Amino acid sequence: MAGIVLLVEDTQEEADSALRILKERGNKVLLAQTYEQARAIWETVDVQAILTDLFYPEKTGADATTPCGISIAIEAKMTGVPVAICSRVEHHSCEWLWKAWLSMGIPVSEAKDWQWTINQLFLILQGKQ
Numbered sequence: 001m002a003g004i005v006l007l008v009e010d011t012q013e014e015a016d017s018a019l020r021i022l023k024e025r026g027n028k029v030l031l032a033q034t035y036e037q038a039r040a041i042w043e044t045v046d047v048q049a050i051l052t053d054l055f056y057p058e059k060t061g062a063d064a065t066t067p068c069g070i071s072i073a074i075e076a077k078m079t080g081v082p083v084a085i086c087s088r089v090e091h092h093s094c095e096w097l098w099k100a101w102l103s104m105g106i107p108v109s110e111a112k113d114w115q116w117t118i119n120q121l122f123l124i125l126q127g128k129q
Helices: 014-025 035-042 068-078 096-104 114-125
Strands: 004-008 026-030 049-052 084-088
Touching: 004 014, 004 035, 004 068, 014 026, 014 114, 026 035, 035 049, 035 068, 049 068, 049 114, 068 084, 084 114
Parallel strands: 004 026, 004 049, 049 084
Antiparallel strands: none
């Protein structure tokens, strides 16, 4: 399924992994490396879905305490844009966050598994999740 996916990832190696998978699926991908870049793209481009890391360089998103990826996920969920989070839970020591976001129906990869996360995102897009 072709469409524009906004990928928000600040680490180039991780971004390259996700970009490869998304492009193999026929998607056009726009890359943002910060919360502000992501918001600027999202406000000007009609994205089909958002794939995001949890933490970005600026540390917090919409407010002073919420990690950027969570801010993006909440904003996407509230506006009906499919979203998935790909991060390393053990790396960030924030296991408690995942249970809350999973209860909102947002897929979360706890092991930075781009293939799994992208598959989950596309299941949402196909209405199968």
